[in-house]
Amino acid sequence: MTAEPKIAIRNLYKIFGPEPEVALEYVKRGVGKADLLEKHGHVLGLKDINVDIRHGEITVIMGLSGSGKSTLIRHLNRLIEPTAGEVRVDDQDVLAFNEDQLRELRRTQMSMVFQKFALLPHRTVLENAGMAMDVRGKRVREFEAAARKWLTRVGLEGNENQYPHQLSGGMQQRVGIARALVSNSPIMLMDEAFSALDPLIRSDMQDLLLELQAELKKTIVFITHDLDEALKLADHLVILKDGEVVQQGDPQHILLNPGDPYIVDFIADINRARVLRVRSVMRKMNGGAAGDYAGDLNERDNLESVLARSGGDTRLVYRVVRGDDTVGELAMTDLTRALVPTNAASAPAERL
């Protein structure tokens, strides 16, 4: 799995303004975002981004508005041209592509899901779902079967002949996802795909995406400003702030070892018990007998379910399994320690 990344972003810079090349030199010499805007009239969009997006994983890029996450995702299919840097897809330099190659990449390699759905209002749901095929010159009857299949898969059976405005927001985004799936591209770019939906629908859609991903193993790049969403979906989490990557890696690892005060602030409000999983806080087996354990836990269980199971008894120790193998053990005391918020944990240490 650790072979070539599907998409590699190397030293990517994006500066908005009349003379980005000149401004780039200033940025490389260490001029900050605020100074660049004030003294040189350029906006620093992205600064020295290096991200590997691995095949078959959900890479979540998270940041607040203005952090450059939407700019970053648009570099992957070159809806925005970078000022400097490299974007490689399957080890091919996307920035060296001519117009035809780029169109081919967009048609066959990448599909995109948008925050505001961006469906064609004058086409039926079926025609919208088949948009990628239509672009490739296929007729409706040629893509109808595939479109119906995916529409059914996302739960829109029977809506094929309706128009987008007749559907609710959640259903429209299901069409957006079906559209991306019908294109049969290995990479899916999702730009705040669920941010416009209300919380319950959003949670449903996240489950749908995870379910589809378990089956299809696509390479998904997901943009969000919602930490809970990021932690739920991410295999690899990239946190952006002011156009720079502040930390990236396994989301559980970031949660337990935040590398920046910005991230500490960020994770202060989340429900750690619901997000942290057993595998992140367990330790190696120290060879106890089967009788010492209160029971078996799946490594993917979250801590909330373990708490519920233990009934709050901190003396218990559980055995952790992956499938049929035993991979470690979890003492409830460790679990309790993992739930201590990061800033609260560091505060008493400073006092000592």
Next chain:
Amino acid sequence: MATYQSAFNALGLKDWCAGDGGGNAPMSMAQLLAKNSGDKVADTSLWDLPFPSLDALHKACPAWPQSRELTKGLEHAFLNVKDSLSLVLDPITQPLSWCLDGALYVMQNTPWWIVIPVLMAVVFLVTKSWKLVGLVAASILLLAFIDYYTYAMQTLAIIFVCAFLCVLLGVPIGIAMARSDLLQRLLIPVLDMLQTLPPFVYLIPLIFLFSVTESKLYGIAIILYAIVPVVRLTNLGIRLVDKEVIEAADAFGMTERQKLYKVQIPLALPNIMAGVNQTIMMSLAMVVIASLVSAPGLGVLVLKGIRNLELGVGLVSGLGIVILAVILDRVTKASLARINAAQKA
């Protein structure tokens, strides 16, 4: 003598003024009067200081051109280029004459019992509303019953041809404008001018360029006047297409042409149709004025009503125009509403 003479003297232009004695322009009435009454305007007070206009300066210095020489010069300039201009414009615009004459011929020579059902069918096709078909049928039958059928059909024929050509030319111009900011900057003043110029003013240079007996004369006047809304609203409509949808089209690899036909034009259609509606209404307004230059139809009757002070004829033909306006407006609005209903975003 005149107020500004001292100014000319001070600039050392006295000889130039006197030399070219202003003999080439005929004397104006004011000059004649001044000559008869003698030079009584010895020194004017500051209160009576005239604005240094062309005529005032001419008084002080006869070599200075008068304002009527400006309008005269314009006229001469136009007359000089007129021949070469009509040499180019005549063949280009000739098809317009054929279209208009053809449409008028067909409308007048097809029997009424074919024309009226065909019109009904067209109305039903674009509106899918029996109520409107009924309205149009009642209106046309009424006009036919009071013997205004031929005039009404002439007017309709001219409007159909001109509005069709407006759309044919205006939509591509609007699309080009939407794609190029430079073209938009250049064309907007032209469109503003076409829209604000009084309709009669179009007719004056056209009369010089083309013979009054040719139908393209009024055809051009109507098209120039009525093309503006369809150009403007096409431009606006395409520029207003949701940026996200355009982005989606790009992200799925649409070519420029696919984007235009599959996304931009369909999404701009409600605006384009609103422009078509305006264009049709404006050609109706212009077709009445164009009867001054031999456009046939209800406008001729209105003109007759004014010229001969035939109150009844004027009023009834005016009513006929109102009826045509109402049915054209209702029919285009109904088809616009159908498009809107199909895609309210």
